Amino acid sequence: MAESTAPRRRGRRPAGEDTKGALLSAARAVFTEQGYDGATVRMIAARAQVDPAMVNHWFGGKESLFAAAVQMPITPEQILETVIPGPKDELGARIVRRFVSVWDETGGGPFVALMRSASSHDDAAAMLREFITHALFGRIARAIEADRPEFRAALVGSQVAGLGMMRYVIKVEPLASADHDTVVAAVAPTLQRYLTGDLGAG
Amino acid sequence: MAESTAPRRRGRRPAGEDTKGALLSAARAVFTEQGYDGATVRMIAARAQVDPAMVNHWFGGKESLFAAAVQMPITPEQILETVIPGPKDELGARIVRRFVSVWDETGGGPFVALMRSASSHDDAAAMLREFITHALFGRIARAIEADRPEFRAALVGSQVAGLGMMRYVIKVEPLASADHDTVVAAVAPTLQRYLTGDLGAG
Known part of the structure; x- marks a missing residue:
């Protein structure tokens, strides 16, 4: 409500936050469906529709992404x-x-x-x-x-x-x-x- | 905000539900403040602004009211x-x-x-x-x-x-x-x- 009307990079959030959020949601879905051992960085990136390199960029790998996804x-x-x-x-x-x-x-x-x-x-x-x-x-x-x-x-x-x-x-x-x-x-x-x-x- | 100005018995819920809800809220407050041993039916009824007999009527006593309040x-x-x-x-x-x-x-x-x-x-x-x-x-x-x-x-x-x-x-x-x-x-x-x-x- 009190938020500024000025565009922030034109989206509501910085692009990085969108990517991170999408990866976390995708991670929760893929880890739940495939299990911890079965899930891969590639599957999670595909589900989030981002490049697999983004997983390493934002989270440093599958283990850290899992930790972030499970809080x-x-x-x-x-x-x-x-x-x-x-x-x-x-x-x-x-x-x-x-x-x-x-x-x-x-x-x-x-x-x-x-x-x-x-x-x-x-x-x-x-x-x-x-x-x-x-x-x-x-x-x-x-x-x-x-x-x-x-x-x-x-x-x-x-x-x-x-x-x-x-x-x-x-x-x-x-x-x-x-x-x-x-x-x-x-x-x-x-x-x-x-x-x-x-x-x-x- | 959306609260009715009509007297209680004309409210949206049966009077019993209002009394039960008021007693449960009061019970949570009094049990938290006074502890399980210190809390009395009289204190809880006073906090809920209902007659102490209502506690026995709706819950059967302090122990059952506690169980209900703690779910x-x-x-x-x-x-x-x-x-x-x-x-x-x-x-x-x-x-x-x-x-x-x-x-x-x-x-x-x-x-x-x-x-x-x-x-x-x-x-x-x-x-x-x-x-x-x-x-x-x-x-x-x-x-x-x-x-x-x-x-x-x-x-x-x-x-x-x-x-x-x-x-x-x-x-x-x-x-x-x-x-x-x-x-x-x-x-x-x-x-x-x-x-x-x-x-x-x-």
């Missing part, structure tokens, strides 16, 4: 390279520590936005499902050659998402403001059992 | 009376089983609505915080005379909320369609440790 402040690859190396029996601890480090830095606001999107839009939920199953926790479970990798990935996702809900969305004390060591000590054994422990019958 | 299909008391009795070392199993029973029956839709509200509205988040800390999980932790009851309640809340996210909101398989026994076997030990186990240093 994550970090790519799955950046998480995996700090979480996978090290003793297998401290995997749970490394995951919790990385999770609170990444999201605490953003002040939690983007996590709230992520949960709002996931509970309001099917495509956002589908992206998050892909993130948990294939891009991140599923890859961790497969990297350690776990049995039932998808079930383990979903369980890890449940505790990590729930920790984020308590800490950033609902802000339940004293978990919301607990320091990293306290959170890691309490939650790491859960993730460790989900990844390498006994899940019982069923 | 839960069941009252904290109904949960507690089936979860608390029984062996202390099977408390985690009883909580998981009750959780999936209650929410599976609703088809999960109301849980999605709950998460959407909590991530979009501060008052809904505050109500859920009250639910976790005082109305339900905090009471369980105190009933078994646990140390650090609030921290334990928040941890239980994190796993239960996260399980709901995976099962009903993001729908990550195979957790989304796993049968109750499978979910209980996998998740109950987590809740059990959060309630009665070692939470580590910190």
Whole structure:
């Protein structure tokens, strides 16, 4: 309403913003349809009707475009390279520590936005499902050659998402403001059992 | 702006709906300000400018009004009376089983609505915080005379909320369609440790 009537490059938004927005929409559609592994830069660019070079120009590649599309402040690859190396029996601890480090830095606001999107839009939920199953926790479970990798990935996702809900969305004390060591000590054994422990019958 | 100047009973909705809506709004405000224990039927009725008898008429009492205000299909008391009795070392199993029973029956839709509200509205988040800390999980932790009851309640809340996210909101398989026994076997030990186990240093 109060917007200037002067043309900005003649479109409403700068050309770069249009391209970025189109690529993000296309990415959500293609990652949802093809999965994280099946989606390619070429498919996403074609869907957005832009040159594939634009993906690298604006996002730096498929992994970063995925992170942007799922509203994550970090790519799955950046998480995996700090979480996978090290003793297998401290995997749970490394995951919790990385999770609170990444999201605490953003002040939690983007996590709230992520949960709002996931509970309001099917495509956002589908992206998050892909993130948990294939891009991140599923890859961790497969990297350690776990049995039932998808079930383990979903369980890890449940505790990590729930920790984020308590800490950033609902802000339940004293978990919301607990320091990293306290959170890691309490939650790491859960993730460790989900990844390498006994899940019982069923 | 578009509000009618006609008296209430001539409004667009039946008088009962107006009273119920006013009571739900008032309940959210009073429960948030006073906490679950501090809030009274009288306070809520006064805030809604209706007779206290209307609370019992429409909701059956404070507990049911709280459940309605926090969009839960069941009252904290109904949960507690089936979860608390029984062996202390099977408390985690009883909580998981009750959780999936209650929410599976609703088809999960109301849980999605709950998460959407909590991530979009501060008052809904505050109500859920009250639910976790005082109305339900905090009471369980105190009933078994646990140390650090609030921290334990928040941890239980994190796993239960996260399980709901995976099962009903993001729908990550195979957790989304796993049968109750499978979910209980996998998740109950987590809740059990959060309630009665070692939470580590910190």
